Amino acid sequence: MTSDIRVMFWFRTDLRLHDSPALQAALSLNPSALFPVWCWDPNYVYKHRVGINRFRFLLESMQTLSDRITEIEPNSQLLVVRGEPTYLLPLLWSRWRITHLVFEKDTSAYGRRRDAAILAAAKTASVIVVAVQGHHLYDPEEVTRRNKGKPTMTISSLQKIADGIGNVPKPLPAPQSLPLPKLTSNLSKRNELLLALAESLKGITNFAVSDDIDLNSSAFGGQRTEKVNCYDSIDGGNGEFSVPSIQSIGMETIENERGNNNDSFKIKGGEAEALTRLEKLCKKPDYIATFSKPNTSPGNSIQDASTTLLSPYLKFGCLGVRKMWWDIEEAKKKYKGTKTTTPPQNLNGQLLFRDMYACAEFAVGDNFTRIRVYDSEGVSITPRPLGDAVSEQRLAAFKEGRTGFPWIDALMRQLKQEGWMHHLGRHSVAAFLTRGQCWISWERGAEIFDEYLIDWDPCSNPGNWMWLSCSAFYSQYFKLYGLVSFPSKYDASGKLVRQYCPELANFPDKFIYEPHAAPLKIQKKAGCIIGVDYPAPILDEKKQKEENMVRMKACFAKQFYGTSEEVLNGTADEILKGSHGISLPSNAKEISSTTPWTIAASKNSTSKLKRKASTEETK
Numbered sequence: 001m002t003s004d005i006r007v008m009f010w011f012r013t014d015l016r017l018h019d020s021p022a023l024q025a026a027l028s029l030n031p032s033a034l035f036p037v038w039c040w041d042p043n044y045v046y047k048h049r050v051g052i053n054r055f056r057f058l059l060e061s062m063q064t065l066s067d068r069i070t071e072i073e074p075n076s077q078l079l080v081v082r083g084e085p086t087y088l089l090p091l092l093w094s095r096w097r098i099t100h101l102v103f104e105k106d107t108s109a110y111g112r113r114r115d116a117a118i119l120a121a122a123k124t125a126s127v128i129v130v131a132v133q134g135h136h137l138y139d140p141e142e143v144t145r146r147n148k149g150k151p152t153m154t155i156s157s158l159q160k161i162a163d164g165i166g167n168v169p170k171p172l173p174a175p176q177s178l179p180l181p182k183l184t185s186n187l188s189k190r191n192e193l194l195l196a197l198a199e200s201l202k203g204i205t206n207f208a209v210s211d212d213i214d215l216n217s218s219a220f221g222g223q224r225t226e227k228v229n230c231y232d233s234i235d236g237g238n239g240e241f242s243v244p245s246i247q248s249i250g251m252e253t254i255e256n257e258r259g260n261n262n263d264s265f266k267i268k269g270g271e272a273e274a275l276t277r278l279e280k281l282c283k284k285p286d287y288i289a290t291f292s293k294p295n296t297s298p299g300n301s302i303q304d305a306s307t308t309l310l311s312p313y314l315k316f317g318c319l320g321v322r323k324m325w326w327d328i329e330e331a332k333k334k335y336k337g338t339k340t341t342t343p344p345q346n347l348n349g350q351l352l353f354r355d356m357y358a359c360a361e362f363a364v365g366d367n368f369t370r371i372r373v374y375d376s377e378g379v380s381i382t383p384r385p386l387g388d389a390v391s392e393q394r395l396a397a398f399k400e401g402r403t404g405f406p407w408i409d410a411l412m413r414q415l416k417q418e419g420w421m422h423h424l425g426r427h428s429v430a431a432f433l434t435r436g437q438c439w440i441s442w443e444r445g446a447e448i449f450d451e452y453l454i455d456w457d458p459c460s461n462p463g464n465w466m467w468l469s470c471s472a473f474y475s476q477y478f479k480l481y482g483l484v485s486f487p488s489k490y491d492a493s494g495k496l497v498r499q500y501c502p503e504l505a506n507f508p509d510k511f512i513y514e515p516h517a518a519p520l521k522i523q524k525k526a527g528c529i530i531g532v533d534y535p536a537p538i539l540d541e542k543k544q545k546e547e548n549m550v551r552m553k554a555c556f557a558k559q560f561y562g563t564s565e566e567v568l569n570g571t572a573d574e575i576l577k578g579s580h581g582i583s584l585p586s587n588a589k590e591i592s593s594t595t596p597w598t599i600a601a602s603k604n605s606t607s608k609l610k611r612k613a614s615t616e617e618t619k
Contacts, residue, residue: 007031007179008093010103011038011078012111012317013135015061016271017068019171019320022132026102027175029130034179035096036069036078038062039085040244042208042231043110049215049450051223052254053419055246057269057454061318062243064270073178075190079197079241082231083207086117091207093127095200096183102130104317107140107358108458109366136355137168137321140362143355151360153473155344158356171323198239207234217250222451226250258417266302266418267312267454274313278324281308282331289335292345298424299491301499302414307422308347311455314354325351357463369462370443384443394438397538398429399448401500404530404537406513407487408432410500417500419454424490427468428481434469435552436480437544442469470552477552483541484513503534547582554579 009026017023026034044050066078081088092098101122106115115131122129133139143152143161152158180188183196208231216222230248235241246255281288296306313319328347332340343349361368370384386392397403401412411425421429426449432438433445442465449461466472487494494512498505504515506526511518516530516537523529530536554576566572 003030003032005029005031005099006033006035006097007100007102008035008037008089008096008098010089010101011036011065012103013106014104014317015065016274016318016320017065017072017174018271018275019134019323020104020174021134021169021172022102022104022130023175024172025130025132026100027178029100029102031100031179032185033182034076035092035098035181036076036178037089037092038078038080039089040080040082040230041085041114042082043084043114045228045230045249046214046216049222049447050456051216051416051419051451052246052251052258053267053452054454054456055249055251056255057267057312057419058316059243059246060269061271061316064272064318066243068174068271069178072175073180075188075193076178076181077190077241078243079181080236080243081234081241082236082244083234085114086121088204088207088234089118090121090125091204093122093125096197098127100128100130102132104134105131105139105141106135107362109361109368110458112365135317135321136358137325137351138162138165138355138359140355140359143359144363147359147363149363151363152356153360155349155352155356158352158359159343162352162355168325169322171320171326194239194241197241198235201234204234207231216451223254224250225253267309267420269312269316269318271313271318274310274319277308277310277313278319278327281310282327285331285334286337288328288331288347289337289340291347292341293350293423294345296422296424297490298411298422298428299487299496300422301496302418302420305420305422309420312420314351315455315457321351321354354457354460357457357459360463361459369446369458371441384447387440387444391438391440394538395433395440395444397535398433398438398440398445402535403432404516404535405432405483405541406494406497406501406504406515407483409535410497413500414496415449415452419452421453426464428483428486430465430468431481432483434465434471435477435548437539437541437548439544439548439551442466442471445469475556477556478549480545487513501534503528550580551576551582 007026007029009023014020014022062078062080066080070077081092089101093101101118103115106112119129133141138158138161142165143158144150146161146164147157152161180193181197182188182193183200187193187196214220214222214224214228216224218225226247228248228250230236230244236244246252293307298306300306302309310319310324314321314324325348340346343352370381387395394403398408398412399416401409401416403409403412408429411421411429414425415421415429430442430445433440434442442462446462446465449465450456453461463473467474470477487496493509494504494507497512504512504526507515507518507528508522508526511522515523515526515528515534518526518530520529528534558572558576558579560567560572560576564572566575
């Protein structure tokens with residue numbers, strides 16, 4: 001007897017078929033039809049900072065998934081619909097006679113808001129919703145419940161809770177067959193199925209939200225310069241429900257400018273690439289068993305990276321986190337040595353850190369990614385207000401890799417070109433921008449990473465910025481990364497600098513990390529005059545470091561947090577200034593709306609995450 005169950009499987013954070021508990025749950029319903037859908041959400045296209053590298057990786061991953069579906073079932077594919085999911089999907093349920101909606105849980109703040117609206121709509125439409133945990137080792141919702149609603153602030157706290165939950169589940173294999181996405185039983189050919197689906201969409205209008213604020217447009221400092229036309233129709237305009245193109249999201253110019261003439265796009269998207277990389281990794285049991293992330297080198301290029309480069313695949317769900325965990329465990333068994341590393345330094349520990357941030361974000365909500373989310377009227381602050389003039393100049397130089405400090409500039413240029421940076425490089429640039437030298441909000445740095453990183457994650461990215469700025473998670477503010485001494489430990493000859501700052505390529509090793517200290521005759525010999533061919537330093541590194549240390553000491557001594565009365569009533573700013581007596585950068589004008597310790601979660605609510613307070617001192 002034919003089942004009357006018709007399932008829409010909504011891909012979101014899980015661009016894979018292997019190790020997919022949610023897909024397994026969908027297939028266990030024994031549906032007569034399965035509609036594998038990706039909803040091209042305009043909130044992501046317009047309201048999230050996303051650059052060319054991440055868009056490109058995402059589109060490649062979507063295409064790979066679609067091809068994989070077709071490989072298993074030649075008359076099926078990924079059905080990409082364009083529109084606002086809370087509006088569009090309920091219309092599709094009705095027209096496609098959907099009985100069940102199945103998806104992998106997204107526990108991020110935005111994901112929860114979106115899914116709450118979807119659940120309400122599904123209830124009204126009598127559609128059964130099945131949401132299954134699969135993006136993390138442990139369900140952030142369960143971890144937070146066991147932690148009594150508090151954020152996981154240390155890796156040990158997560159490990160303790162995880163021990164109570166039990167072992168990480170074993171990964172599931174990819175399905176061997178998939179039901180067709182058919183509207184009627186007499187349709188079975190792919191072209192017929194797609195035509196029927198396209199016909200069913202006629203009459204649907206206003207399916208995309210307004211683009212009145214486009215954070216990815218050049219007007220807001222983004223990389224989009226052309227018109228977005230991917231929302232001209234729901235199915236892509238050709239009835240094929242195909243994956244959008246770079247051109248359709250208005251980024252054709254930057255795509256053409258970059259082309260294949262530089263080191264861009266080295267991290268290819270998709271499930272197949274993820275599994276290939278994992279397989280190669282697991283053929284190196286010595287590397288896996290002795291891996292210690294603090295001992296890996298930030299001085300290597302992406303071609304010779306000292307870490308796994310698997311984080312983008314975990315971010316988009318191209319690689320199942322349980323598969324990575326257990327494949328690593330199996331590889332360790334082949335190790336013949338006696339000394340092995342353990343969490344948090346080893347590879348398993350990196351996956352646990354990912355969960356730690358996800359669970360902390362779940363407990364805190366919107367305030368995890370931005371300190372001031374809403375204004376006094378409860379309206380979302382988008383985009384963030386600008387800071388003082390000097391800080392904005394420093395931030396622009398930082399973003400473009402022209403600070404005059406080669407280690408920082410090389411890392412930021414690498415990030416912009418390739419969408420990736422070694423974790424110790426991320427440590428260096430984050431500390432430099434915040435508590436080390438520039439004294440700029442961690443939120444502003446996180447926004448830059450939001451745009452450039454392929455592996456951007458709504459939990460790990462802000463979590464790491466808070467950690468490295470000593471705003472939360474970590475408090476040893478007196479530990480900094482030298483702009484010369486630190487990179488010299490890993491790469492005395494400045495290999496990375498010579499690659500990404502080619503204007504400095506001919507400087508001798510002695511001056512590669514501080515070319516401004518080189519005598520003029522050496523600069524001339526190198527063919528690069530500092531201040532002309534390469535920027536002079538944007539600040540006095542030593543002076544700024546010393547002043548910032550005093551500021552940090554004052555902040556910690558006062559023990560102000562985001563929920564402190566002085567912070568909430570606005571008096572903390574002056575109190576802190578009175579403690580350290582250091583003014584803002586020369587000619588700076590204070591902008592009170594960017595004060596970092598004003599933590600308003602939403603109207604009439606407060607943050608659960610205790611964060612150290614500061615002034616424009618934003619860390």
